Amino acid sequence: MIVLPEEHRRQIIGHCLAALPNEGCGMLAMDGEQVVKVYSMNNEDDSPVSYTIPPSEHFDALMDAESKGWRLGGVFHSHPTGPAGMSETDLAKVTEPDWVYAVVDLSHDEPMLSAWRSGSEVTI
Numbered sequence: 001m002i003v004l005p006e007e008h009r010r011q012i013i014g015h016c017l018a019a020l021p022n023e024g025c026g027m028l029a030m031d032g033e034q035v036v037k038v039y040s041m042n043n044e045d046d047s048p049v050s051y052t053i054p055p056s057e058h059f060d061a062l063m064d065a066e067s068k069g070w071r072l073g074g075v076f077h078s079h080p081t082g083p084a085g086m087s088e089t090d091l092a093k094v095t096e097p098d099w100v101y102a103v104v105d106l107s108h109d110e111p112m113l114s115a116w117r118s119g120s121e122v123t124i
Helices: 006-019 055-067 088-092
Strands: 025-031 034-041 071-079 100-105 112-117 120-122
Touching (some): 006 034, 006 071, 006 112, 025 055, 025 100, 034 055
Antiparallel strands (some): 100 112, 112 120
């Protein structure tokens, strides 16, 4: 189980809503199994069906997390028209199988957040 404090859940969903009609994205700093910081980032793709985190923003997040004794351990992005599952495009981008991959489904009245690790859905 991944521990995601409510304030971080709200930050992720808020960032993804603000990115509409495109996908929102960002990275997660972890301390053990707990998300300790959310890095809201720009989507280089400027697209409703894909995302790319800018390398400079990835590097800045990595430096910040490591300076605090944390590790980058996850990525989040949204699916503006759903579903919350990992798409074929998402699966092709998985480079760190032990990371948490969170997806926000924005196709419903209430956004839904789900997450995967090593190809399996995990509780977040």
